[in-house]
Amino acid sequence: MNRRKLVVGNWKMNGTRVGNVDLLGALREAGPYVAEVAVCAPFPYLADVALSLQGADVAWGAQDCSAHESGAYTGEVSAPMLAEYGCRYVIVGHSERRAYHAESDQLVADKAKVALAHKLTPIVCVGETLAEREAGQTDAVVKRQMSAVIHTLGHCISQVVVAYEPVWAIGTGKTATPEQAQAVHALLRAQLKAASEKAGEMKILYGGSVKPDNAATLFAQADIDGGLIGGASLKAADFIAICRAGA
Numbered sequence: 001m002n003r004r005k006l007v008v009g010n011w012k013m014n015g016t017r018v019g020n021v022d023l024l025g026a027l028r029e030a031g032p033y034v035a036e037v038a039v040c041a042p043f044p045y046l047a048d049v050a051l052s053l054q055g056a057d058v059a060w061g062a063q064d065c066s067a068h069e070s071g072a073y074t075g076e077v078s079a080p081m082l083a084e085y086g087c088r089y090v091i092v093g094h095s096e097r098r099a100y101h102a103e104s105d106q107l108v109a110d111k112a113k114v115a116l117a118h119k120l121t122p123i124v125c126v127g128e129t130l131a132e133r134e135a136g137q138t139d140a141v142v143k144r145q146m147s148a149v150i151h152t153l154g155h156c157i158s159q160v161v162v163a164y165e166p167v168w169a170i171g172t173g174k175t176a177t178p179e180q181a182q183a184v185h186a187l188l189r190a191q192l193k194a195a196s197e198k199a200g201e202m203k204i205l206y207g208g209s210v211k212p213d214n215a216a217t218l219f220a221q222a223d224i225d226g227g228l229i230g231g232a233s234l235k236a237a238d239f240i241a242i243c244r245a246g247a
């Protein structure tokens with residue numbers, strides 16, 4: 001199966017209005033790309049980002065959305081609001097949200113569901129902590145996280161993008177080896193295949209300290225369809241190099 005690579009920048013809580021203009025300008029100039037490219041920016045910047053990227057070969061998304069459509073949920077942002085701006089992607093279940101905001105597997109699944117209902121593509125993150133890996137629980141943890149989403153979405157699971165992000169590799173400079181990552185990606189692909197006949201077309205991204213010098217080897221693995229890039233997505237030259245590694 002020849003799946004087009006997808007490279008997504010996750011800016012996390014970084015950026016400034018002025019700095020974003022430079023970064024997005026550089027990304028636009030470097031296009032078009034062989035891979036699909038997107039950036040997920042903080043909420044207040046999204047309208048600016050949408051404007052800056054008009055007509056560019058770069059899509060954009062958000063880093064989270066509410067599991068609710070509207071109502072008394074102070075501080076939350078809904079999927080229909082994002083959709084109004086032409087948002088394409090929304091990250092759900094990032095390990096930082098699971099850890100710091102106590103997001104459960106079911107909440108993450110509910111967010112993916114509401115995103116899909118508004119024609120946004122959820123990027124569903126799964127991944128084990130270092131303690132879980134060392135205890136030999138990697139497979140069980142990612143399968144449990146994935147299975148909540150499969151159960152909630154049913155056959156619509158084929159419309160999501162999955163991102164495998166080992167928590168111990170995020171922002172630490174410790175990348176999973178291509179073999180370690182491929183093993184988990186293959187496991188996830190098999191689990192998705194049992195749920196959907198379209199699983200062979202689904203994109204499973206790797207995230208966790210992806211840099212220009214390790215991207216190509218990671219992306220060359222059979223079940224790795226691109227990356228979710230944190231730190232390196234804030235530097236235009238590095239992010240562009242990673243996008244090109246997805247050729």
Ligand code: PGA
Nearest residue numbers: 170171208209229230231
């Ligand atoms: P990192 O972050 O590339 O800085 O490790 C990846 C992520 O958290 O999505």
